[in-house]
Amino acid sequence: MKITVLYFGQLKEEAGTASESLEIDASTVARLYDQLKERHDLTMPFDNLRAARNEIFCKGTETVRPDDVIAFMPPMSGG
Amino acid sequence: MIIRFSLSEDSIDPLALRQALPRLDAGGYCSFEGWARDNNLGKTVTQLTYEAYVPLALKQGEAVIRETLGRFEILDASACHRTGTLSPGDLAVWIGVCAPHRAAAFEACRYLIDRIKETVPIWKFEAYSDGTNEWLDPTNCGCAKNTNPKG
Numbered sequence: 148m149k150i151t152v153l154y155f156g157q158l159k160e161e162a163g164t165a166s167e168s169l170e171i172d173a174s175t176v177a178r179l180y181d182q183l184k185e186r187h188d189l190t191m192p193f194d195n196l197r198a199a200r201n202e203i204f205c206k207g208t209e210t211v212r213p214d215d216v217i218a219f220m221p222p223m224s225g226g
Numbered sequence: 227m228i229i230r231f232s233l234s235e236d237s238i239d240p241l242a243l244r245q246a247l248p249r250l251d252a253g254g255y256c257s258f259e260g261w262a263r264d265n266n267l268g269k270t271v272t273q274l275t276y277e278a279y280v281p282l283a284l285k286q287g288e289a290v291i292r293e294t295l296g297r298f299e300i301l302d303a304s305a306c307h308r309t310g311t312l313s314p315g316d317l318a319v320w321i322g323v324c325a326p327h328r329a330a331a332f333e334a335c336r337y338l339i340d341r342i343k344e345t346v347p348i349w350k351f352e353a354y355s356d357g358t359n360e361w362l363d364p365t366n367c368g369c370a371k372n373t374n375p376k377g
Contacts (some may be wrong), residue, residue, distance in 0.1 A: 153279070155277060155279055155347065155349055156277060156349035156351070156361045157349075157361040157363065159277075160361065195365065197347070199279070199282055199347075202281045202282050202285065203282075203285075204282075204286075218279055218282070218347075220279065220347050220349075221349065221361070221363060222363055222364055222365045223343065223344060223345065223346060223347055223348055223349065223364070224343075224348070224349050224350040224361070224362040224363065224364050225276060225278075225307055225318075225319065225342060225343055225346055225348030225349070225350065226260050226307075226318065226319050226339060226342060226343035226348075
């Protein structure tokens with residue numbers, strides 16, 4: 148299935164892109180991140196991040212569906 | 227729907243934001259301004275950039291204001307956060323709260339800025355005078371929840 152992944156902050160820097168379209172097999176959000184972590188040599192473990200599925204915060208156990216937009220976000224540092 | 231949380235690519239005008247808050251049943255107003263500081267962890271900051279995941283930041287900002295309105299005896303609250311490039315001294319975030327009595331206004335104002343910093347998807351990138359730069363990670367520098375009264 149086709150999905151879109153968004154990266155922010157330090158993760159964007161490490162992935163070398165703000166977004167990418169991917170063809171993936173069925174997965175959860177955390178498993179997807181672990182695959183991307185390996186592919187892009189990302190330094191942050193999933194437990195340190197927040198994730199969102201279609202602009203709603205989600206847990207790592209959430210199932211990724213076709214056409215989803217999955218965002219991976221390092222700890223927020225606004226303010 | 228009333229919009230209480232906003233992001234701004236341009237300078238924040240605190241007076242314009244404040245003018246939307248006063249109510250005749252409010253006895254007090256409390257505001258917090260977060261400013262772009264010219265130093266961080268011993269380095270001289272020359273420029274800051276705030277990046278946001280805009281659609282989620284707007285939703286989450288509204289959610290934390292709703293949460294604050296439900297948690298304290300306040301009448302209204304509003305907040306605006308900068309995105310884009312800032313220079314030291316620029317206003318980075320503005321928060322205003324009005325309440326029947328001052329204690330709740332102070333408490334809610336503090337609560338709201340803490341919740342925005344912790345949960346609204348915005349990230350700060352700092353450039354330093356020594357030519358280095360970095361994305362800040364509040365979980366690394368011990369400043370995620372600053373309880374130091376000098377902080």
